[in-house]
Amino acid sequence: MELWSSPEDFRRACENVRAGGGRLGLVPTMGALHAGHQALIREARRRSSVVAVSVFVNPTQFAPGEDYERYPRARERDVAACEEAGASIVFAPDAAAMYPPGDETRVLPGPTAAPLCGAHRPGHFEGVATIVAKLLILAGPCIAVFGRKDYQQLTVIRRLVLDLLLPVEVVGMPTVREPDGLALSSRNAYLSPAERDRAAEIPRALADAAHLFARGERNAGALVASCRDRVARIADRIDYVDVAEPESLRVFGSEEDIGARAVLAVALKIGSTRLIDNLVLGEDPPPITGSDAPSPAGM
Ligand SMILES: Nc1ncnc2c1ncn2[C@@H]1O[C@H](COP(=O)(O)OP(=O)(O)OP(=O)(O)O)[C@@H](O)[C@H]1O
Numbered sequence: 001m002e003l004w005s006s007p008e009d010f011r012r013a014c015e016n017v018r019a020g021g022g023r024l025g026l027v028p029t030m031g032a033l034h035a036g037h038q039a040l041i042r043e044a045r046r047r048s049s050v051v052a053v054s055v056f057v058n059p060t061q062f063a064p065g066e067d068y069e070r071y072p073r074a075r076e077r078d079v080a081a082c083e084e085a086g087a088s089i090v091f092a093p094d095a096a097a098m099y100p101p102g103d104e105t106r107v108l109p110g111p112t113a114a115p116l117c118g119a120h121r122p123g124h125f126e127g128v129a130t131i132v133a134k135l136l137i138l139a140g141p142c143i144a145v146f147g148r149k150d151y152q153q154l155t156v157i158r159r160l161v162l163d164l165l166l167p168v169e170v171v172g173m174p175t176v177r178e179p180d181g182l183a184l185s186s187r188n189a190y191l192s193p194a195e196r197d198r199a200a201e202i203p204r205a206l207a208d209a210a211h212l213f214a215r216g217e218r219n220a221g222a223l224v225a226s227c228r229d230r231v232a233r234i235a236d237r238i239d240y241v242d243v244a245e246p247e248s249l250r251v252f253g254s255e256e257d258i259g260a261r262a263v264l265a266v267a268l269k270i271g272s273t274r275l276i277d278n279l280v281l282g283e284d285p286p287p288i289t290g291s292d293a294p295s296p297a298g299m
């Protein structure tokens with residue numbers, strides 16, 4: 001396993017892979033790795049000969065007051081998790097290396113970054129686009145793998161790669177879930193046991209809407225209401241429950257018909273923990289089966 005912290009060393013390591021005829025795959029992460037990240041690494045390994053994982057809690061994608069300082073950091077465990085999943089290069093820089101003195105340049109995404117999380121996390125996707133562009137330029141991978149749990153992020157990155165003419169294939173991977181349907185996320189570690197129980201309503205709410213869709217419901221307002229009513233039981237704050245076009249991310253109005261495919265996306269807070277999840281109606285299977293069952297007592 002190669003572990004690099006300087007961008008120059010990482011660039012050289014990636015150049016060496018290419019010089020040796022290898023096909024490089026990149027998996028960008030913020031660390032605190034779990035089985036969802038490992039699924040991305042395994043897929044990258046399946047599609048390339050050498051996998052590099054970046055582990056970097058990127059300050060520019062956190063708005064003031066968000067959890068940048070608190071975000072879980074677990075370097076040694078992350079390196080072991082990367083190795084176990086088949087990566088052979090880990091890049092773990094510090095912020096000063098990625099944002100050198102005098103740094104002022106940013107990558108500004110367009111309308112795909114405006115709704116959903118973009119409307120609730122000012123500057124978030126500008127930070128994501130900037131760091132992902134830096135990582136792709138540094139590593140020069142053939143493929144880069146991202147999770148569909150962060151559906152809007154994946155959309156913004158696909159657009160970034162097209163618009164900046166970057167020669168990399170972007171691969172989006174399905175969301176890995178706990179047995180009760182909750183999407184794996186590094187931020188789940190913030191949840192108390194009681195909050196964790198409440199969080200299990202999120203996949204149930206998505207599954208309810210998926211069942212409505214399967215029964216023929218196409219009205220955006222009805223699909224959103226079904227999901228929102230259920231998460232309202234457990235959320236301390238709902239940022240949004242929206243249904244959007246899967247590529248442009250234009251949010252449907254409540255009177256609109258969503259057609260054959262649309263992304264239903266949710267962001268909410270339980271206590272101080274912000275969780276997101278989504279489902280592409282007409283494409284993804286429901287995140288759990290049997291969600292019409294009543295919620296656990298007390299909810
Ligand atoms: N459950 C999951 N299934 C598949 N991919 C995932 C999952 N969770 C995260 N990823 C993907 O892993 C990559 C790195 O994400 P990140 O390090 O932010 O992890 P995270 O668990 O999403 O953390 P956070 O709590 O910050 O949302 C992203 O492409 C993200 O979409």
Ligand SMILES: CC(C)(CO)[C@@H](O)C(=O)[O-]
Nearest residue numbers: 028029030058128131150
């Ligand atoms: C893509 C990413 C690594 C950029 O910091 C981050 O947003 C994440 O972990 O999803």
Ligand code: BAL
Nearest residue numbers: 030061062124150153
């Ligand atoms: N998983 C996306 C990174 C973030 O929430 O900042």
